[in-house]
Structures are given as C-alpha cells and as structure tokens.
Amino acid sequence: MAIALITGGGSGIGAATGTLMAENGDTVILADINVEAADNVAAAIVASGGKAESAALDVRDGRAFAALVDRVVADHGRIDLIFNNAGIGVGGPIEDLTAEHWQRIVDVNIMGVVNGIRAAYPHMIRQGDGHIVNTASLAGLVPSPMLAPYAMTKHAVVGLSLSLRPEAARHGVRVTALCPGPTETPILDSKGPEGLPPNDVFSARDLLMKATGEIYPVEDLAAELVAGIAANKSYIVAPRRARMAWWIHRLVPAVVEKNAIRLVSWAVREAERLDTSRA
Ligand code: NAD
Numbered sequence: 001m002a003i004a005l006i007t008g009g010g011s012g013i014g015a016a017t018g019t020l021m022a023e024n025g026d027t028v029i030l031a032d033i034n035v036e037a038a039d040n041v042a043a044a045i046v047a048s049g050g051k052a053e054s055a056a057l058d059v060r061d062g063r064a065f066a067a068l069v070d071r072v073v074a075d076h077g078r079i080d081l082i083f084n085n086a087g088i089g090v091g092g093p094i095e096d097l098t099a100e101h102w103q104r105i106v107d108v109n110i111m112g113v114v115n116g117i118r119a120a121y122p123h124m125i126r127q128g129d130g131h132i133v134n135t136a137s138l139a140g141l142v143p144s145p146m147l148a149p150y151a152m153t154k155h156a157v158v159g160l161s162l163s164l165r166p167e168a169a170r171h172g173v174r175v176t177a178l179c180p181g182p183t184e185t186p187i188l189d190s191k192g193p194e195g196l197p198p199n200d201v202f203s204a205r206d207l208l209m210k211a212t213g214e215i216y217p218v219e220d221l222a223a224e225l226v227a228g229i230a231a232n233k234s235y236i237v238a239p240r241r242a243r244m245a246w247w248i249h250r251l252v253p254a255v256v257e258k259n260a261i262r263l264v265s266w267a268v269r270e271a272e273r274l275d276t277s278r279a
Contacts, residue, residue: 002026003076005069007059007116008086010037012185013135013178016222017083018042022050024226029072031057032086059086059112062119069119079123081229084116084157085135085178089190090149091207092199093267102149104193109153113160121173128172131229134161138181138212138242142249143260146207146267154179158235165234174232178225181242182208183216202270211263214241 004021008014009030015037018028022045030052032038038054045052057068072079090097090105113134124130139147140154161177168175182188188205191198209215216239228236237243249256 002080003029003072003078004081004083005029005031005072005079005120006083006085007031007057007112008135009054009083010034010039010041012187013180013183013218013221013225014083014085015041016218017085017225018052019045019050020219020222020226022052023048027051027053027076029053029055029068031055031059031068033058059084059115060107062111062115065115066119069123073123078127079120079130081131081133082116082120083133083135084113085133086112087135087153087187088193089147089187089204090192090199091147091204092192092201093146093271094148096197096199096201097149098197100196101192104196105149105153108193109150110156110160113157117160117164121168124168124173125171130172131174131176131232132161132164132168133176133178133225133229135178135180136161138179138237138245140177141179141237141246142256144211145260145264146202147204162234176229176233177235178228179235179237179242179246180221181212181216181237181239181245182214183221184218188215201274202267206270207263207267210266211259212241212245214239216242 004026006014006018009018010032018030022028030038030042035056042052042054087109090101134157136157137154139151140158144151158177161175165175224238237246
C-alpha cells in the first residue's frame with residue numbers, strides 16, 4: 001500500500017483524492033496552509049478506518065517542504081507518491097492586476113510545484129521508484145481569457161511535467177500532469193488571494209460555466225485521477241468535455257479563439273451589469 005503526500009489536502013481535489021486513496025488502503029499525508037482543514041479531512045478518514053495524517057505546509061516554503069518530505073520518509077520508510085496539488089486562482093482583466101497578483105500566483109502555483117519536486121524527487125531517485133502528480137488544469141492546455149495569470153502558471157506546470165517525465169523515467173520515477181476542467185470545489189468561488197485586491201468583476205464559477213457548460217463532481221475527478229495514475233498516463237484531462245476542448249484547440253485553434261473572444265465579451269457585459277447594479 002502506497003505512502004502519498006498531498007498538498008492542498010484540506011479541500012477540494014486534494015481532499016477527495018486523499019479520501020479515495022485511503023479507502024483503497026493507502027496512507028495519505030494531507031498538507032495544507034489551512035492546517036485545520038487538513039486536520040478535519042484526516043480525522044474523517046481515520047474515523048472511517050483509513051490511514052491519514054495532516055501537516056501544516058505553505059508550499060512556497062521550500063525548506064519546510066523538504067523537511068516535511070524527509071519526515072514522511074523517516075516515519076514511513078519511503079514516499080511513493082507526491083501530489084503537487086495546492087493552488088490558487090487569480091483572474092480578472094489584466095489591466096486590473098497588480099505586480100503582487102502575478103508574484104503570488106507564480107510563488108504558489110509554479111514554485112510550490114517546483115519545491116515539491118525538489119523535496120521528493122531525490123528520495124524517489126534513491127528508491128528507484130515513485131510517482132509525481134502535478135495538478136495543472138485545462139487552462140494549462142487552452143487559452144483562458146480573464147484567467148491569464150492562472151493559465152500562465154498551469155501552462156508552466158504542464159511544460160514542467162512533460163519535460164520531467166522522460167528525464168525521470170530512467171530513475172523509475174513516473175510523472176503525470178492532471179488537467180481538470182472546471183470541478184466543483186471552493187476555488188470556483190474564490191475572488192483571488194488573501195490580502196490582494198479581489199476580482200469582483202465577474203464570478204470565476206459563472207465564467208467557467210459559460211466557457212465549458214459543465215462543472216465536474218470532485219469525486220468523479222478523484223476516481224479518474226486514481227485510475228490514470230495506475231495507468232501511468234502522462235496527462236489526465238477530465239472530464240470528457242475538457243478532453244474535447246483540448247482536441248478542438250489542437251485541431252482547429254481558430255474555433256477556440258472565436259469562442260474565447262465571445263467569452264471576453266460576456267465578461268465585459270457582466271462587469272458592466274454588476275457596475276450598474278452597484279451604482
Ligand atoms: P480548493 O481551493 O478547494 O483547494 C486548494 C487547497 O490548496 C486549499 O485547501 C488551500 O488551503 C490550499 N493552498 C492554497 N495555497 C496554499 C499554499 N501556499 N500552501 C499549501 N496549501 C495551499 O481548490 P481545488 O479546486 O481543490 O484546487 C486544487 C488544485 O486543482 C489547484 O492547483 C487548482 O488550480 C487545480 N484545479 C482546479 C480546478 C477546479 O475547477 N476546481 C480545475 C483545474 C485545476
């Protein structure tokens with residue numbers, strides 16, 4: 001049975017994945033900046049007979065990340081899987097964003113993943129085995145207007161994962177990029193990172209619903225993820241509608257661009273409507 005460390009394990013995709021893996025008999029360590037949330041998920045898993053621990057971690061802190069992974073290896077003898085899953089959303093028209101918005105999302109969504117790889121990969125090389133699962137997004141594969149900072153970081157995670165995969169293969173280490181379409185988790189209702197001017201121009205949930213017409217249940221995504229890991233997929237793009245969007249973008253990018261322009265018009269109208277209703 002595997003030993004798995006999941007960042008962002010206190011909520012959404014991380015919590016659902018941890019819960020499912022624990023049901024399958026794996027031991028999960030749920031790490032989150034919101035340690036109370038991770039405590040609650042771990043306690044629920046343990047209460048239903050599974051093996052789970054929680055840990056406080058800010059993925060931006062490379063030293064703390066390495067110390068946590070070292071502790072997991074000291075306690076359990078190995079680390080089989082790391083899910084670099086913690087992430088935040090930053091959206092809104094680019095002209096409204098500050099330098100701090102860009103820096104924050106790079107620090108969490110890109111450097112958080114890099115820190116996880118730097119912490120776990122040396123152990124996996126030594127073990128001659130392991131699996132690194134990086135959560136990107138459908139926004140890492142197709143244009144995502146009004147979510148440009150988010151899309152930028154997720155494209156970086158896809159590039160990092162696809163490039164590391166062939167490198168890591170010679171050490172027996174597998175690498176997967178998870179690219180979900182809109183999935184039912186609290187991130188859809190986020191107005192952006194704490195302490196920075198919020199995006200109250202439109203709701204991310206409404207934008208994504210408009211773009212894709214579907215919000216995927218998180219338990220279904222966790223099931224596809226676990227199956228995709230077992231099959232050692234390089235990408236897991238889910239649900240089907242997200243896979244179709246990715247295919248259409250590769251086959252006929254002009255169609256996707258037209259839709260993206262329509263989406264921007266919707267967001268602008270929505271912003272004007274909200275402005276008028278506030279006035
Ligand atoms: P979520 O908000 O439910 O969970 C994110 C978790 O990450 C939270 O528990 C949060 O406390 C934690 N976190 C945030 N910053 C952190 C930090 N610096 N250090 C440690 N933990 C931190 O959202 P989610 O949808 O479950 O998001 C998980 C991942 O999935 C993210 O990378 C997100 O970008 C990605 N994703 C989500 C969707 C979606 O529609 N829900 C789609 C594609 C990709």
